[in-house]
Amino acid sequence: MAIDGFFESRRQAGHVRESKSPHSAPTFYGKKPQGGWCIVHAYNKLNDATIPAQTPIPRKDVIIDSMAKSTIYSALDLRDGFYQILMRESDIPLTGGLKNAPATFNRCVTHLLRSVRDFAPSYFDDVFVHGRVVNGKTDVEEHNEHLQVYLRPDPEKVRVISEWPTLSNVKELRQFLGLATYLCKYVENYAGKIRPLSQLLKKEVEWKWTAECQQAFDAVKQGLTEATILAVADQDRPFHVVCDASDFAIGCALMQHDHEGRDRVVYYQSRQLKPAERNYRVHDKELLAMKYALAKFRVYLLGKYDFRVEYKPGRLNVVADALSRRPDYAVKIADANRIGVESVSAPSSSLIDDVKALYASDADAKQLLSYASAPSDEARRKLAPHLRARAHRYRVHEGLLRYSAVDDDVIRIVVPNDHDLRMRIMYEYHDAPTAGHPGREKTYVLLTRDFYWNHQYKWVRKYVRACEVCQRVKPAAFSQAPLQSLLTPSEC
Numbered sequence: 001m002a003i004d005g006f007f008e009s010r011r012q013a014g015h016v017r018e019s020k021s022p023h024s025a026p027t028f029y030g031k032k033p034q035g036g037w038c039i040v041h042a043y044n045k046l047n048d049a050t051i052p053a054q055t056p057i058p059r060k061d062v063i064i065d066s067m068a069k070s071t072i073y074s075a076l077d078l079r080d081g082f083y084q085i086l087m088r089e090s091d092i093p094l095t096g097g098l099k100n101a102p103a104t105f106n107r108c109v110t111h112l113l114r115s116v117r118d119f120a121p122s123y124f125d126d127v128f129v130h131g132r133v134v135n136g137k138t139d140v141e142e143h144n145e146h147l148q149v150y151l152r153p154d155p156e157k158v159r160v161i162s163e164w165p166t167l168s169n170v171k172e173l174r175q176f177l178g179l180a181t182y183l184c185k186y187v188e189n190y191a192g193k194i195r196p197l198s199q200l201l202k203k204e205v206e207w208k209w210t211a212e213c214q215q216a217f218d219a220v221k222q223g224l225t226e227a228t229i230l231a232v233a234d235q236d237r238p239f240h241v242v243c244d245a246s247d248f249a250i251g252c253a254l255m256q257h258d259h260e261g262r263d264r265v266v267y268y269q270s271r272q273l274k275p276a277e278r279n280y281r282v283h284d285k286e287l288l289a290m291k292y293a294l295a296k297f298r299v300y301l302l303g304k305y306d307f308r309v310e311y312k313p314g315r316l317n318v319v320a321d322a323l324s325r326r327p328d329y330a331v332k333i334a335d336a337n338r339i340g341v342e343s344v345s346a347p348s349s350s351l352i353d354d355v356k357a358l359y360a361s362d363a364d365a366k367q368l369l370s371y372a373s374a375p376s377d378e379a380r381r382k383l384a385p386h387l388r389a390r391a392h393r394y395r396v397h398e399g400l401l402r403y404s405a406v407d408d409d410v411i412r413i414v415v416p417n418d419h420d421l422r423m424r425i426m427y428e429y430h431d432a433p434t435a436g437h438p439g440r441e442k443t444y445v446l447l448t449r450d451f452y453w454n455h456q457y458k459w460v461r462k463y464v465r466a467c468e469v470c471q472r473v474k475p476a477a478f479s480q481a482p483l484q485s486l487l488t489p490s491e492c
Contacts, residue, residue: 002029002037015080055103058110062299063121063128065233070119070130078109078125162221166214170207173200180220187223191270192249194220198272231256231264239266239300243293245285248273252293254300269296279468351428354421355413356399362416365401372396403452412452425451426463437474440464 006029010016026042067073078084085105102124109122120129167173177194187193196216199205233239234256243252251270258264269292273280277288290309294301301307359365367387371379372394383391394414395402401414415422429435429447438446444460453459464470 003027003039006037006039013080050100052100052103055107057106058121058123059299060123063123065235066118066121067128067130067232072131074129076127076129078127164221167209167217170201173197176217177201187220187268189251189270190220190223190268191251191272193223195272231258231266233266233300239297241293241297241301243286243289245273245282245289247278250285250289250292252289252296254293254297266300267297269293281468351425352400352413355415358416358418358421359401361418365414365416368394368414369396369401372401410449412448412450415451415453417453422453422459423463426460430464430467431469437467437470 007016011018025046027039028042029037029039032038085101085108106122106124109124109127110117113120113122113127119131120127122128164176167176177197180194181190193216196210196212197220200207200213233254237256240255241252242255243250245251249270249272251268253268254266255263256266271292273285273288277285280288359369364384364387367383368391371383371391373396375391380388380391393404395404395411397411402411403414404411415425426443426447430437430443435443435446440461443464444457447460448456
């Protein structure tokens, strides 16, 4: 049995001995992805009562940066590290494997290597030894001094990702993104590539693996397979940051010039804009990108420089511009520069197709479609109570549910209960060039010529009130003071 074999090997090595302690915790094992078994001890209850040790975890990027000018490297792995820490005799009856074990081990290794930490930093059970050859250089060593040190993803991790099978549920998606995000600093516009996948993690979104998701999945795997080689930060050279913002994302890159004056990327960073941030003005988005860059690269920048901001056209700002403007990352909105093709008085065929497709997700629309297709007293009784009173106003034509009000010969298309679709339609009738940002009443009149849904006026009023262009450009309607007669001198 795997558990017996594990403890027998540890007993022979002198790491453990048979326990007679009154304390115990469950032990079980799980299969490792690459083969073999992993022993797991469940110390949940004991850890809940343990005061956590306040030992800082070493920063991996700081360790890597400290090797910038080295030419010789070695990596040491301390075998069975946690079994190398001796326990007090009085503590042996207590359960081992507490949550403070990593902190205790890290503190011990850091203390032992303190005198050599400049060239032998440690990260838990890994020790990295590096240095430069100064005297007695060979021709090869002399040549190595002119070579820059670069970083690339671990080939093993990249291979695992490139062979990852298609995902089938949210749990598998979280596992994939967990590993991919660990390597995201090597991939330009990583946040843009994973946007369709990250949408599936939202609670209100139903799992549906679409062609767009598959393209994003393949793009992430390809991006990591072809990942850019990053330069190691050289603290003796000045840094410069390029950043950019678009309507849907911000991106930045930390860069340095090498000894030949060429730009070398040290880190990539990018993220999607939040819904509220998409409403920012252009210069506010640019400032947000700068703030984001300073926050991400603060260990390299803050306290060292008096920053100078320089404008760079998009055609020259290639890296940051690409990070923030990936086409498939953009929010799908109507083309604001096309006039006449998708006129407000003639809804486009793509919009009509979307309306038809979304009827299936609206329970009321489905019932009304069924009734209007074959009206009868029996079908009317099957309708929900709140639909029966107005059921006679609906009809079906060419797959579209249509509505006509009392004493009104205008037949309108019924829009299903979908927030994004309704916002898209209101955009066409208010923001499009053919509409010209009319007021609340006029927008409502234009919209009700073609479309209908419940509480339509409230939707229009809320949309027009939130329109940034209208709030910024149109004058405020101040009420005028009433006319009053002036006081005569005798009344003063």
